[in-house]
Amino acid sequence: xxxxxxxxxxxxxxxxxxxxxxxxxxxxxxxxxxxxxxxxxxxxxxxxxxxxxxxxxxxxxxxxxxxxxxxxxxxxxxxxxxxxxxxxxxxxxxxxxxxxxxxxxxxxxxxxxxxxxxxxxxxxxxxxxxxxxxxx
Amino acid sequence: xxxxxxxxxxxxxxxxxxxxxxxxxxxxxxxxxxxxxxxxxxxxxxxxxxxxxxxxxxxxxxxxxxxxxxxxxxxxxxxxxxxxxxxxxxxxxxxxxxxxxxxx
Numbered sequence: 539x540x541x542x543x544x545x546x547x548x549x550x551x552x553x554x555x556x557x558x559x560x561x562x563x564x565x566x567x568x569x570x571x572x573x574x575x576x577x578x579x580x581x582x583x584x585x586x587x588x589x590x591x592x593x594x595x596x597x598x599x600x601x602x603x604x605x606x607x608x609x610x611x612x613x614x615x616x617x618x619x620x621x622x623x624x625x626x627x628x629x630x631x632x633x634x635x636x637x638x639x640x641x642x643x644x645x646x647x648x649x650x651x652x653x654x655x656x657x658x659x660x661x662x663x664x665x666x667x668x669x670x671x672x673x674x
Numbered sequence: 675x676x677x678x679x680x681x682x683x684x685x686x687x688x689x690x691x692x693x694x695x696x697x698x699x700x701x702x703x704x705x706x707x708x709x710x711x712x713x714x715x716x717x718x719x720x721x722x723x724x725x726x727x728x729x730x731x732x733x734x735x736x737x738x739x740x741x742x743x744x745x746x747x748x749x750x751x752x753x754x755x756x757x758x759x760x761x762x763x764x765x766x767x768x769x770x771x772x773x774x775x776x777x778x
Contacts, residue, residue, distance in 0.1 A: 592681065594688040595746045623681035631685065631750035632736055 542567045544574055549581040550651060551613075552644070556589045564600045572607045580613050582651035586644060588619025598633035605637040614639060614654050618647040675715070675776040682754040683716070683774040689747040690720045690770055696741060698724020698767065708773065715756070715775035726764040734760075 540563055545552040551574055553567065571583060583604065587593070593601075605615035616639045620628075628635070639654075641647035675683070687703075694701035701722030708717045727733050734752070739745035748770075752758040757773040 592684050592688060594685050594692070595744050595750060596688075596692060598746075599744050621681075623678045626678055627681050627685045627754065630682065630753045631689075632746050632753070633744070633750075 540566075541570065544571060546574075546578060546580070549579070549655070550584060550648065551575060551578070551580045551582070552584045552586070554586040554589070559590065559597065561596065564597060568600050568604055568607075571604055572611070575608050575611045575613045580608075581655050582648075583608050583613055583615045584644060584647045584651065585615065585617045586619050586647075587617060587624070588621065588643075590624065591621060593624050593628060595631055595633060598628060598631070598635060601638055602633075602635055605635075609637055614651055616641050616647040616650055618642065618644055675774070679774060679776065679778065686751040686754045686772060686774070687718065689751045690718075690772070693747055693770075694720060694722045694724070698722035701767075713775040713778065715773055715778065717771065717773045719769065719771045721767065721769045723767040726766055726768055727760075727762040728764050730760060730762060 540557075542553060542555060542557075542559075542563065551571065553571065557563075559567075574580065575583060585601065585604070590597075601615075601617060608615050615637070618641045620640060639650060641650050691701075691703065701720055701724070704719045704721075706717045706719075708715055732738050734749050735745075736749050737745045748760070751770075751772065755772040755774050756778040757771075759771040760768065762768040
């Protein structure tokens, strides 16, 4: 059974799609990624689609699902390297892609994830300080 | 045909073939080179002998799906190509014809 490799880098999971993504492969990827987010407590998922030249509504739905499911498990999803022709086609298709962040490349994608995670931790710290104040 | 138009055309094909596979268990696609005046392009005709579409107007609305999909295939395809035509009879099948001009 073909599988797309998922790499782990600290709190992030990295996926690079370099083969023709047929349906079964995409569905396996969705299941595997979400499972791994859960198992590793990952905070971010980076999907590199720089080698993908066609994204249809099925693929768009898979990406959207990955983002939504990961969000429930407290991880953000960033799609990187979208080809311009793909971006144009996705908009014209009308794909919503809610909750899917994007970045131009892996490095920018990781920086984006780090800044999002830092913000969440800052909010958590602020909440703690307020609680201490109220107890006084 | 430029890269963006090629991408639009291939994405449209992906949507239509997916529909044929999913709802009609397969179908036939005929590819023709066409021209009209100064326009040169391709016409693709996707025909299947599937269940047919009872309410075409509904099927052409964003978000309408009889499967568990996003419902963007047909209306999305229409936006990606230059000319779009759909005919369907319940119990007989569906024919979708699209034209993409090279410079359209």
